[in-house]
Amino acid sequence: MEQSVQIITVSTRDLDAARKFYVSGLGWEPLLDVPGEILFFQVAPGVALGLFDAVKFAEDLNTTGVTGPAGLTLSHNLPGPDAVDRCLDAAAEAGATILKPGQKAAFGGYHGHFRDPIGLIWEIAHNSGWSVDADGRVRIGLVEP
Incomplete structure (x- = not known):
């Protein structure tokens, strides 16, 4: 595959x-x-x-008993901490529950988390070591903001 x-x-x-x-x-x-x-x-x-x-x-x-998301986080990377805070604010205004306000992250960037109304958890992050090459390849580095 x-x-x-x-x-x-x-x-x-x-x-x-x-x-x-x-x-x-x-x-x-x-x-x-x-x-x-x-x-x-x-x-x-x-x-x-x-x-x-x-x-x-x-x-x-063709089954029963399938529940919503658990142990899953979708992440959205933004260009800076201010953009992270604005995105978290917009999500809260739209009805999300803030689980973690924007703050310095252990990986060396800045992030926060929200849960949408159906239970899906989003990480909103800034990591200056994150980039996407012209061919679509993702690069992840642990770099301070």
């Missing part, structure tokens, strides 16, 4: 809350919105995030 991910799909018990938070609250534009079933957003070149109604998600997997 090729080392590649094009779609990250997360089960949610409240697709309407997800839509309200991401579309109305944060201003994200859906790639596809099927009410009562699934909502897709492009989150990077060639990468989409799908938020799938939990019942439909379980049906699609």
Whole structure:
């Protein structure tokens, strides 16, 4: 199998809350919105995030008892600490719960965390050692801000 991910799909018990938070609250534009079933957003070149109604998600997997996200964090890297704080503030205003306000991170950057209304945890970070080459290759370094 090729080392590649094009779609990250997360089960949610409240697709309407997800839509309200991401579309109305944060201003994200859906790639596809099927009410009562699934909502897709492009989150990077060639990468989409799908938020799938939990019942439909379980049906699609031909199983039962599938719950929402656990032990999963999506990260969003920004150009500086001020941008991190502004993003955390915008998320809180849109309905997120701040789990960790912006602060110096153990990895040498600056970060904070929020939980969206469906339980998905986001890390909002600045790491000056993070970069993406012209060919899309990610570089991660541990560098002070």
